[in-house]
Amino acid sequence: MPPRKKRKSAPALTVVSAPDHISALPDSMLHHVLSFLPVQAAVRTCVLARRWRHLWRSTTGLRIVGLDDKKHLRNFMHHLLVLRERTDLDTVEIKLGVFVEEDQTHVNLWTRFAVMCSARALTLHVSGPLRLYLDDLPLVSRHLRTLDLHDVDLPKSFIDFAGCPALEGLKMNLCSVSVGRISSCSLRHLSITGCHFGLGRRVIVSAPGLVSLILKLVGSSDTKTPCLESMASLETARVYLGLNCADVCLNYDDSGHFCGANDKACNNCVPIKDDGSGDAVLLGGISSATHLELRSLPRKFIFARDLKHCPTFNKLKSLLLNEYWCEAPGLDPLLCILKNSPVLEKLTLQLFLMGQNNKLHLKGSYKSMERPSAISRHLNIVEVKCDVVEERIYEVIKLLCAALNIRFIFE
Template sequence: MPPRKRRKSAAPVSVADRIGDLPDSILHHMLSFLPAQAAVQTCVLAQRWRHLWRSTMGLRIVSLDDEEPFEFQRLRKFVDHLLVLRERTDLDTVEIELGEPLDDDSQPYVNLWVRFAVMCKVRVLNLESYDSSLCLDDLPLVSRHLRTLDLVGVTLQETFLDFSSCPALQDLNMDSCSIRAGNISSRSLKNLSINGCWSILDSRIRVSTPGLVSLEIVDFLCRTPFLENMLLLETAYVGLGEDCEDVCLSYDSGVFCGANTNACENCVPIEEDCSSDCVVLGGISSAKHLKLLSESRKFVFARDLKHCPTFSKLKTLLLNEYWCKAPDLNPLACILKNSPVLEKLTLQLFSKGPNHRVEMKGHYCSMERPPAISEHLNIVEVKCNVVDERILKVLKFLSAFNICFSF
C-alpha cells in the first residue's frame, strides 16, 4: 500500500485589527467617549494606536476610582502631562467631572483646564463638581466657538455669567449651581435651563436673554429670577417649588395678601429697578407653549396677575391646582381671559403624574363660544387622582363657559 499523502495544514488565520483599519477621524471620535485615562492607555494596543489619543476630538477628565477616595493630586499630575503632550488640535467637547470636594489649592488647576478648553475652541463644555465645590473664576468667558455649556454643582460668579463675549453660545444648562451674580445675560442664547439652583444674594437675579426660544426654571431655591422680555420665546416651563422664598406670609385658602393690601412684606413691593411690574409672566408673555406650576403659598404668579399681560401667541397651557384654589378661581379666569388664541388647556390637579387615575376631556356643549375665553380653544383636559369637591368646583367653573366633560 503506497504511503498516504500528508495533508497540507491550513494557513494560520491572521486576526485583523478591523477597528484599527478605520480612518483616523473615526478613531479620534471613538476615543472621545472614553475617560482621558482610558484613551491614553489605548497606545499599547498596537503601533497604529500609539499616538491617536493625542489628537482626539473630545476630552473627558473624570475621576475613575469608585471605591477609594478621590485623590485630586493624582488626577492633576495626569492632566498636567496630558495637556503638555497633547497636540494642539481643536476640541469638539470637553467634560470635567470631579467626584469629591475641591479645596482652595485645587481650584486654580481646574480653572486652568477650563481656559485650556476655551483656547482649543471647544464647542461643548460640561463641568460637574461635588457639592458646588468648584468655584469658577470671576473672569469673562471669551469664546467665538462655544455653543453649549452644561454646569452641574458649580459656583458661578458675576463676570462669568456675562456671555457677551460668547456670540455662538446657544444652550446653557445649570443644575444644582450656586449663583453669586445679579445677572445672567446673553444675546445669542436660544435654550436656557435652570434646575435646582440657588442665589446667595438678597435681590433677584435678572435674566436678560432676548433671543431665547426655550426656557426652563424649576425649583429655584431662593427668590424667583426676574425675567426680561423674551420676544422670540416658543416654550417655557416655570415651576416654583417648596424652597422658593417668595412666600406670602398671610396666605389663606388661595388668597394672597398682596392681591388686596400691602400687609405682607414679602408680596410687595418688587425691586424698584425692575422695568416691569411682573417678575415672571411679563417676560414669557410671548411664548406659544407654557407650563406654569407652583406650590400653594408662593405669591409670584398671583402677584404678576395683578398686572397680567396678554399672552397673544399662547396656544397650549398647562397649569396645576395653584391656579384653582382661590374661592372665585380668579387666577385661572384671568390667564384664560388674556390668552386670545389658546387652543389647548391642561389642568393637572392635585396629582404629580405622569400617570393620573382620572383623565377627563372637555368639549363645548353648544356652538356658542363665550367671549371671555379663546374661540380657538378646542381641547380641555383635567387630570387628577380622584374627583372630589375641589375638582367639581373646577368643572363647574368651566361649565360656565359651555365646556362639558366626559371620563
C-alpha cells in the same frame, strides 16, 4: 483479523486574521471616536498598534471623569495636558464624584485649557459637600456654543457672556450665582434649576433671542424669582416655583387670597421699586411663547402679582397649569390667563398629583356650539389629569363646567 485502516490526518487549520477595519479609518474619524472615551481609556489605546501610538494626542474631545482615585486623576491630567497636541476641541466634559478642596485649582486649570483649545461644548459637573468655585476671570471664547454647569459657584466675571458671542445653550443646575444680571444676545436655550441667587435681590435675565426656557426654583435654599425681560422669539417655557422660591405671601389663607386681595401687604409682598421687575416678574417676559407650562406651590405670590398686569399671549397655543391656578374663588387666575390667550388651542390641568403617573384623565368638550365670548374660539381640547376625583377635584371640575360651558368624560 483484517488490518486496521489508517486514519486520515485532519487538515491543518488555516488561521485567517480578520481585517482591521477600524484602523483603516482616517485619523480625523479616529480622533472623533476616541473623544467618546474617558481620557484614561483613550490614552490606553496607544498600545493597540503602531497606528494608534499618538492618536490620543489629537482627539476632538476630552472626557475627564473621576469617581474614586482623584489623586491619580490629577497626576494623569497633569501629564496629559503637557503631552497633548494643541489642536482644537469640540467637547470637554469634566465630571467628578465627591468634590474636595484639592480639586479646585486643577479643575480651574482644565477649564481654562478647554477655553484655550476653542472648545465648543463645555460641561462641568461636581457633587459633594463643596461647590466648584471658578476663578473670577472673564469667560472669553468666540467658539463656545453650549455650557453645562452643575453644583458650581459662579462669580460675576465668569458669567458675563459678553465675550461669548456664539453661546446658544446654557444649563445651570444647583449653582450659586453671585450676579445681578444674566445677559446674552446669542442665547437660544436656557435652563435654570435649583440655583441660588445670593445677592438678595432679583436677578434680571436678558436673553431676547431665547427659544426655549426651563426655570425651576426647587431645593431648600430660598431665592427670589428671577425677573425675565422680553423674549420675542420664545417658543416653549416651563416654569415651576417650588420650595426654593422665597416669594411667599405671609398672609395667604386657604381661600386662595394673597395680600393684594386683602389690602394688607406682608413684608414679602410689598412691591419693591428697585427690584427691576416693573409691572411683571415672569409673565411679561414669556408672553410671546407658543407653549407654556406654569406651575407653582401654594403661597407663592409671583403669578398672582403678575396677573394684575397680565399681558396678552398672542401666540400661545398650548397651556399646562397646576392646581395653583384653580385655588382662588371662581377660578379667577385661570380665567384671567385664558381671557388673555386669544389663539389658545389646548388647556391641560394637572391637579393635586401625588405621584409621577396620572391615574385619571378627563377630557372636556363643549356642551353646545356656544362658548364664552372671552375664551379663545380655537380652544378645542381641555384636559384634567389627576390621581383621584376627590372633593377638591370635583369643585374645580364643577366650576370649569360652569365657566367654560364644557362637560367632562373619563378616558
